[in-house]
Amino acid sequence: LRAGLSTWGADLNPQACANLLAEGACGAAASAREFAGVVDALVILVVNAAQVRQVLFGEDGVAHLMKPGSAVMVSSTISSADAQEIAAALTALNLNMLDAPVSGGAVKAAQGEMTVMASGSEAAFTRLKPVLDAVASNVYRISDTPGAGSTVKIIHQLLAGVHIAAAAEAMALAARAGIPLDVMYDVVTHAAGNSWMFENRMQHVVDGDYTPRSAVDIFVKDLGLVADTA
Known part of the structure; x- marks a missing residue:
């Protein structure tokens, strides 16, 4: 938001959604389905690979609702194998995935000073550059293959x-x-x-x-x- 990007947010915690709206977000809801077809990039930061799959491909999954060519930045800490499998499933939907786990905690996140360990295609890096510039002070481009960032x-x-x-x-x-x-x-x-x-x-x-x-x-x-x- 402070970087001037049009931003939507999804969180199961209503207070988190309210806080985001108070900061000027375009929208906030319990599910990303509310705005999946509008955004050019989606950042997922949940606990594990099962939750990443639920967000993307579950009953209320958003992957099939996103515009072709859009990018998905998976910032959860997951295994390399999971990152590769999720990337392949997104590629089949003509979506670009960046395997991009982060470090820095809530304080660095709020300051836009996260460290990102990223791997993925040139298209994914290009599409997500404005997001990476907004959330991170250090972006390490590990590889052009998803999975290396997670490793x-x-x-x-x-x-x-x-x-x-x-x-x-x-x-x-x-x-x-x-x-x-x-x-x-x-x-x-x-x-x-x-x-x-x-x-x-x-x-x-x-x-x-x-x-x-x-x-x-x-x-x-x-x-x-x-x-x-x-």
């Missing part, structure tokens, strides 16, 4: 999962040893053991802020993809 994201999630687990164990060890957590945090963030995950997530531990900001189930799913890929 890069899965490898990234291996590191992210390890860093979160190691960070939590480190702070727990510090607490048991009687080391003030703010001191431990300051030492690590100014030394070689630091990571983005430690610096970001452990600040909440130091602050005593345990407000949920994500779902553990998502990391369980992602690390399952890591194991399957390995």
